[in-house]
Amino acid sequence: MSWITARRRHPAAGYAILVLGLLLIGTVYAAITEGSAGASAPPVANAKQIAYGRKLFVATCATCHGEYAQGQADTAPSLIGVGAAAVDFQVSTGRMPAAELGAENPRKTPRLNERQTHAVAAYIQSLGGGPPIPSAAEVSTTGANVGLGQRLFVAECAQCHNFVGAGGALTYGKYAPALTQATPTQIYEAMLTGPEAMPVFNNATITPAEKRDIIAYVTRVRSEANPGGFSLGRIGPVTEGLVAFLGLLLFCVLAAMWITAKQRKAHD
Amino acid sequence: MTMTGKALGGTGRWLDDRLHAAHGTRYLLRKIFPDHWSFLLGEIALYSFIILLLTGTFLTLWFQPSMTQIVYHGSYLPLRGVKMSEAYASTLKISFDVRGGLLMRQIHHWAADLFMAAIMAHMIRVFFTGAYRKPREMNWLIGIVLFTLGMFEGLFGYSLPDDLLSGAGLRITEGILQSFPIVGTYLAFFLFGGQFPGHVIIPRLYILHVLVIPGLILALITAHLFLMFHQKHTQMPGKGRTDTNVVGAPMYPYFMAKTGAFFLFVFAALALAGTFAQINPVWIYGPYNPVAMSAGSQPDFYMGMLEGALRVMPNWQTVIWGHTISWNVFLPALVPLGIIFTGAAFWPFIEQWVTGDRREHHVNDRPRNAPTRTAIGIAAITFYGVLWAEGANDILADHLDISLYSITWAARISMFVGPVIAYIVTKRICLGLQRKDQHLLEHGVETGIIRQLPSGEFIEETRPVDEEALAVLQSRPVHPELPPGESAESGVPAPGMRGALGKVRSRLYKVITESAPMEDGHGNGHGNGHAAIGDGHGNGHANGGQQPATVSAGDGSGDAAETEGSQPDPDADEPGH
Structure with missing residues (x-):
């Protein structure tokens, strides 16, 4: 600790302490509120956020869901009353906006950031009802x-x-x-x-x-760790059967081939 | 003689005077075993079984076959405080609290998988080489019984831990029992001691798993090995190998060293798998709960075909006088595997009846030399394989991004169409390979040397195949054109071949003995090709060439057999080789 003692009267020491203190408070604060930082508290809807959300909605979602979120037959459901939670789930997992109409929308990198997602969610929530985030x-x-x-x-x-x-x-x-x-x-x-x-x-x-x-x-x-070794995907016995044939049986067959490769010379 | 030598000799004599074992032991030690890698497939099963017995005994020291519900307080934290059966709790204890317990459990389970995989591989080898033929039909049947017992042993074994997955398997077992018309409900109540799941099924399965079925398997393996030993092992065709001899290495020291080493290989494979690959992690499945079910609930692979049959089956039911017959469970449970096993059991006798071949066979067939048998085998494997894959249809759908119902429909169609295509394609491949063999026999091996004759003609030089390969090529069986008893000259069927059954037999005979013609009968082709091989060959084929071009397949076969017999002579005469 002698280097601290030696530098405690350094002109920059005070600033350093200040920066460290701020960092500490910031980290602790971030740790305490981590959940909300990652997933965010439900945005307090205000007119400005809703307007921003509506703008985003028209730009990214309205093609399928309609200009007033009324939906389109056979393509996209009405979003009136689905609530902010549904929007947040679909948009934050990247499922919406959808890349194509398929049986299932896959998870992908989200197109909208968190602020934008919450804005769209607030707009949809403002149309009426539904569970909030x-x-x-x-x-x-x-x-x-x-x-x-x-x-x-x-x-x-x-x-x-x-x-x-x-x-x-x-x-x-x-x-x-x-x-x-x-x-x-x-x-x-x-x-x-x-x-x-x-x-x-x-x-x-x-x-x-x-x-x-x-x-x-x-x-x-x-x-959770896999105490038994490689997990084999944890999807049940199908991969185990695959390992039994392509791993165990194949290994034993190769060993058998190796063992019998050298034939004993006949007596004659 | 040294002191030790005397002492050993003295002890040996003392023992032999009383046990008279020297004669038998010498016979045993000099027993000849043929060498081929595929002859060790059965040994994989045998050694897996030994490891199963050893690890299984270890597991019984801690396993509690009881369905009494207790609250878990062991060292696996996530399940603490959860109600479960003693069977499940003791499996967790073996996995997490017993030293080496998880390793033993995993080796035991991997050994079970390898046991069944090796039985399948061994059975396939025996079938395709015709090693089930007289005098080994009984051993073939014992093998099928062992396969069946192994399936039940496995099913009962993985049902014991009473985890979610095994409970799902037992539920299906109950459903299959219930689907038996009229007696179904009684059967299910009989096995489970009342309503599913009841309190007795695990203790009952336990005694079947650790005593009854292993006892039966052990007894049948003993019989299997004794018969193999007594009838002597079959051998692959080759130089000097006939139906009356066995060419190979003596038991001691060659075979013993090899087989001993092979046991260590099997053990090593299982120990490695048990150490590095997690199998049946019951702790993440959770304890069994009749209302719960998981996606990806599959049985172990050897039951996968039955699972697939169940999944492929349309939902058919009939209600007769208030009694429901569940075809949707009954048919898939019995028919597909029934076809495979019954077909396999009857096949040697069907083949014998059709071909009239009652001779003993100790030299194996090459699969190509029995095109119909090989084609039927591949068709059966295709049928089994389609249903097997269908058993994992949800895993395939999920991981290959295919619609679940598309897979089911693909399986529904290909379980019927697939074997037919497999049969036709396999048969064509076999016949093609036979023609290739025949070409090698008649024209020799191409050397790549082109020679110009004084007349200006170019020919490629060939050399005859070496003796070992020749013996293999010549091992092809020769079937008479007509079934035994039928005479071509008179055109009158033998007494046994008359009537409907006789006609069926005579038609089947043509199918089963279908082979590529032994000699293709192109007189011109022969003349050209053989000029280069040598005088001996040239003479041999000049005779062949004198035959009329319209020679029938039957006549050709007969001649070819003679030619084969005399072929070594021209080879030996050739000074150039």
């Missing part, structure tokens, strides 16, 4: 019951999303996506709004506390 506290997994979350996930979600959220196929080209990238807010919004083929799990069927348990399970299991 959940707050950081609502999606916080602090104190959540992972064990209960596991049971709930297996009972309600795994039949489509697989037991660890690795995803699965649905009918007619639709699929339940892998939950490897979904943020807590997005998982919450998905349960609340039921995007694509997913059913709506409102707060009566799965209470907000249970939703947090499920989020805790999903976010924990995807980072």
Whole structure:
């Protein structure tokens, strides 16, 4: 620590302390409010934000959803009453604006940034009703019951999303996506709004506390180590069978070929 | 003689005076085993089974086959406080609290997978080489029973941990039992001791898994090996190998060293897989709960074909007098695998009946030399493979971005069309390969040397195939043109060949014995090609060339057999080689 002692009377010392202090406060603040920084508190809708949202909506969404979000037959549903949560889910996962009309819109890099997304969400919310974007506290997994979350996930979600959220196929080209990238807010919004083929799990069927348990399970299991070695994708016995044939059996057959390659010379 | 030598000799004599074992042991140690890599496929299964017994015994020391519900307090944190059966809790204990437990569990499971994979590979090898023929039909049947037992042993084994996936498998098992007309419900209640899942199924499966079925498998493996030992191993065609000898290395020390090393290879493969590849992670599946289900719920691969049959089946049901017959479960559970196994079991006898071939066979067929058998085998594999892939239709749909129903419909069509195409294509390939062999026999190997004759004609020089290859090429069986008993001259069918059954047999005979003609009968082609090989050949084929061009396939075959017999002579005479 002698270098601090030696420099404590340096002309710049005071500024350095000030900068360090600001950094510290900033970091702590950021840590405390991290949830809202990542997923953001529901934007307090004001006329300016709504107007900005409407401008963005007309530019990026109206082609399909109509100038007043009234929707278009066979192409895009009406967005009146879907709520900010639905918009935030669709736009923040990059599913909207859609690249093409298909069975399922894949997750991709979002086109709009967070401020823009919230503005569009505020505009749609202003058209009437629908669930708002959940707050950081609502999606916080602090104190959540992972064990209960596991049971709930297996009972309600795994039949489509697989037991660890690795995803699965649905009918007619639709699929339940892998939950490897979904943020807590997005998982919450998905349960609340039921995007694509997913059913709506409102707060009566799965209470907000249970939703947090499920989020805790999903976010924990995807980072859980595989004590048995390589995970083989954690999609069940199909990849295990593949390894049994292409790994084990092939190895043993090659060994057999090697062992029998050298034939013993006949007596004659 | 040294002291030790005397002591050893003395002990040996003392033992031999009482056990008279020297004679038998010498016979045993001098037993000849032919060498071919494909003869070790069955050994993979045998060694996997030994490893299964050893690791399985280890697992029984901790596993609790009980469905009593308890609350988990073990060291796997995410499931603490969750209600589960003792079976599941003890599996978690083996995985996380018993030293080496997870490794043993994983080796056990990988060994089960390898056991079944090796049985399949071994069965395929035996079929395609015709090694099931007389006198080995019984061993073939024992093998099929072992395959079936292995499937049940595996199913019961992975059902024991009582995790979500295994519970789903048991639910399907219950459904299959229930689908049996009239007795279905009783059967299901009998196995599960009441309503699904009940409290007895795991203890019952446990005793089947650790005692009854392994006992049966062990007994049948013993019989299988004893028969193999007694009837002697088949050998691949080659120089000096006949139906009356066995060419190979003696048991001691050659075969013992090889097979001992091979056991270590199998063990190494399983130990590596058990260490580095996670299998059946029951802790992330969670305990079984009858209302829950996961996407990607597949059985282990050896049950995958049944799963696929279930998935491919349309939802057919009939209600007769208030009694529901669930064709949608009953048919897929029994018919597809039934066709494969029943067909496999009857095949050696069908083949024998049709060809009238009651001789003993100790030299294997090359797959190409039995085009129909090979084609039927590939067709069966195609049928099995389509349903197998369909068993993973959701995984395929998800990972290859194909619509689920497209895969199902593709499977529905290709399970019927695929085997037919496979049959035709395989048969054509086999016949083509036979023609290639025949070409090698008749014209020799192309040397790439072009020679100009004094007349100005260019010919390519060929050399005869070497002795070893010649023996392989000549191993092709010769079938008479007509089934035994039928006479070409009189045109009158033999007594056994009359009637509807006889006609069927006579038609099947033509299909089963279909082969490329032994000699193509192009007199001109022969003259040109053989001038270069040598005098011996030239003479041989000059005779052939004198035959009328319209020679029938049957006559040609007969002549070719003679030619084959005399062929080594011209080769030996040739000074140039």
